[in-house]
Amino acid sequence: MTASFTVGHSPLFADSSLHQQLRQHGVQLRAISQPDDLQAQPIEVLLLDGALTAQHPLDAWQAGGPTLVGFELADGVLPLPASASETEMLALLGFAAEQYRLRQKTSQLANALHNKDGDLQKLVDVGLALSAEKDLERLLSKILTEGCRLSNSDAASLFLVDKKNAEQPQLIFKLTQNNSLPTRFQEQRMPLTKASIAGYVALTSTELNIADAYAIPSEAPYRFNRSFDMQVGYRTMSLLAIPMLNHRHDVVGVLEFINCQNAAGEPIAFDEVMAASLRALASQAAVAIENRQLLDDISQLFDGFVQASVFAIEQRDPTSSGHSFRVADLCIALAHQLPMAPQPNVRRQAFNDEGLRELRYAALLHDFGKVGVREHVLTKSKKLPEPVVDNLRYRVALAKESLQNQTLKRMLHAYRHQGGLDEELRLQWETELALECDRLDRYLRDILKANEPSVLTEGDFRHLQDIQSEVVRSHDDSLIGLLSDSEFCALAIRRGSLTQEERAEIERHVVHTRDFLKLIPWTPALQRVPEIAAAHHEKLDGSGYPKGLAGDAIPCASRIMTICDIYDALTASDRPYKPAVPVEHALDILQAEVKSGLLDGELVKVFIDSRCYLNPGQSQLLPAPPPSPADAGAGYAHHVCDFEPSCKHPH
Known part of the structure; x- marks a missing residue:
């Protein structure tokens, strides 16, 4: 019978007969004298005798790890009967060695389980980190x-x-x-x-x-x-x-x-x-x-959808193409300056990445409500539609033709009933006809001039009344006014080309913007886009629309957009119906709006001082050509975001 385990013992035990018997059965025997010897060599069973316990206490030997076997009874020590046979002795020591191995295995499994728990916790931590x-x-x-x-x-x-x-x-x-x-x-x-x-x-x-x-x-x-x-x-x-x-x-x-x-x-x-x-x-x-x-794919898809929507909307009004993209670039350029602003109040309003994205989408879509404005109002560049103007030209031509017929009839009557026409009288009648025709031509020129979207003075208004009082003959020979009441009211618009009803319809584009954008299921990070976009015509003093918000009730993002919207409306060079305002003049107008209590002065100061308007982003602002004298007073048109200054500082 052989045994494959190691037994430690005191040096005195080496001289005993039992030592020889154990060696004969293949037991590995190691002489030790102190607990530290247990760490130097692997020992599964320690044969504890009086020599070892006399040198060191029992707990010191127990701390070494092997299974303790002794001839004396003690806690934690397997008893070894002195009368045990050789076979019983080997069996008992083998049992003690197996107990040691089981303890080691249990310890290894416990450590592995602890490591597994640690690895599992690491994986949980990694998963949380990756998901965030x-x-x-x-x-x-x-x-x-x-x-x-x-x-x-x-x-x-x-x-x-x-x-x-x-x-x-x-x-x-x-x-x-x-x-x-x-x-x-x-x-x-x-x-x-x-x-x-x-x-x-x-x-x-x-x-x-x-x-x-x-x-x-x-x-x-x-x-x-x-x-x-x-x-x-x-x-x-x-x-x-x-x-x-x-x-x-x-x-x-x-x-x-x-x-x-x-x-x-x-x-x-x-x-x-x-x-x-x-x-x-x-x-x-x-x-x-x-x-x-x-x-990222969803974000790119949505971004593409937004840009496609803006592009499609601006096709309804090609004269303002690119406006929304330029305003978005200007807004982001200004927002990037807020953390570096000298004013603490402005720095506190700085945007994080989600806020910048929200601002950008709101700026891109701020004129989305144009789809709710009738196209003939949206694209109305003159006070009267072209068919009405053509009708006025025809009316004047008909009136001139009628005057010529009347003159010819008078001449014919003289030939028939008076035997001839005095040359002096003929020249007089022809002169009177020419004067009347010239007057009608002048009236037509005045009408066409009044049809342009400009600012009318009180004198212009009285002149229109004189034209309206002119009576001419229609195609059925009845007498009518040269201007109808509706035509007179349209020409009498003092600013721009829109009637009050049409201007109210234009202003409702922000309401349409809000209502349409609310239909989109925005994420929590973008849920304020409809509110921000709808407030870009609000003014700091409460005189804006649609809600008449004032002060801090207007979101900071909307106040930024208002500044950028006005700047682009002034400097845009792609609108054929009005000249672009030079950059310095546009900045002066922004400052004048601040003095009137309409714009946020701190944000305007950051906008001007940082010069972020010079290269705002992907959209390059074209250099604004200086207005020519012929363009003076032609700064009013139909676009929903065209800037119209307050009466305190006309430009």
């Missing part, structure tokens, strides 16, 4: 960092699969980290094939655990690319490549972890426990990446 990250680049970097920390790897790489081109899918070498050898990295694209380790894993959804990357069997379809190692003097040993699978089990990318390290920092192979943890990380990473890409 919004930026894709930072998300990918965090995946590698957490993976290296979890596996104690020296380096890691991340590859993404791009299958947008189904015929030529690509593998994107997106990111790499190396803790012992930091290097510069540039994103690379390569064909998706099985020739590389990452490509093989991506195409086959197979995990590869390679103990030595330089010793891959020749029959393997993939090879390790040593170029990086050769360039920087690195040695890749162990490598674990894991596919990142989404919920449809499609591979979205590959994680590679390199050179797992032991406690001494030496590279070792990745064991199954470590691989299982990294597998879980890869699964979390795949979900996080796909969610982030999905959110």
Whole structure:
């Protein structure tokens, strides 16, 4: 009978007959004299006798770990009867050794369970960190960092699969980290094939655990690319490549972890426990990446939809094309200046990333309500529609023709009933006809001049009354006024080209904007877009529309938009019906609006001092040409956001 365990004993026990008997049965015997000897060599059973207990107390021997066996009864010591046979002695010592091994196994399992709990907590922490990250680049970097920390790897790489081109899918070498050898990295694209380790894993959804990357069997379809190692003097040993699978089990990318390290920092192979943890990380990473890409795709889709909507809306009024995009660029340019403003009150109103996005969408869509304005009102560039003007021209021509007929009839009557026409009288009648026709032509010119969207003085208004009182004959020979009441009222508009009813309809575009935008299921971060967009015609003193909001009741984003909206309306050079105001003149007008209590003075100061209007973004403001004398007074037109100054500071 042989035994395979180790027994420790005092030096005196080596001279006993029992010592010889145990050795004959294959028991490993080690003489010890103090508890520290238990740490130097593995001992499963300690044969405790009086010599050992005399030197050190019982608890010191118990702390060493082996199972204690003794001839004297004591707590924690297995009794060893003095009368036990040789077989019984071996069985008892074997039982004590088995007890030691069970304790060791229990301790290992407890440690493994504790480590598992730790790894599980790490994975939970990683999952929370990944789900909270919004930026894709930072998300990918965090995946590698957490993976290296979890596996104690020296380096890691991340590859993404791009299958947008189904015929030529690509593998994107997106990111790499190396803790012992930091290097510069540039994103690379390569064909998706099985020739590389990452490509093989991506195409086959197979995990590869390679103990030595330089010793891959020749029959393997993939090879390790040593170029990086050769360039920087690195040695890749162990490598674990894991596919990142989404919920449809499609591979979205590959994680590679390199050179797992032991406690001494030496590279070792990745064991199954470590691989299982990294597998879980890869699964979390795949979900996080796909969610982030999905959110980015949705954001790009929505952004494209918004821009397409703005483009389509502006096609209803091509003369203002680009206005909404320029206003959005100006708003973002001004908002970026708020954190650097000298005024503490302005700095406190600075926007975060979500606030900037909300402002941008509101600015892009601030004229969305134009779709609710009738097109003939929206595009009305004159006071009278062209058919009415044509009718007036016809009316004047008919009146002149009627005067000529009357003159000819008088001449014919003289020839028939008076035997002839005196030459002097004929010249008199022709002169009178010419004067009447000239007067009608002058009236028509005055009507056409009054039809332009300009500012009428009281004298102009009385002149229109004189024209209206002119009576002419119609096609049926009845007497009518040269101007009808409706035509007179339209021409008598003192500012612009719109009647009061039409101007009210134009102003309702902000109400339409709010109502239409409320139909969109905005995310919580963008839910104020309708409110911000609808308030861009509110004024600080409460004189604006549609609600007559005043002061801080107007959102800061709306106050920014009002400034940028007015500036672009003044400086826009793409509107054929009005000249662009020079930049310096436009800034003077903004300051005048501040003095009138209409605009936020602090925001206007930041706008002017920062000169953010010079290069606001993607939309380039064209240089504004100086107004020519012929353009004087032609600054009023139909666009919903055209600026009309208060009477206190006309321009």
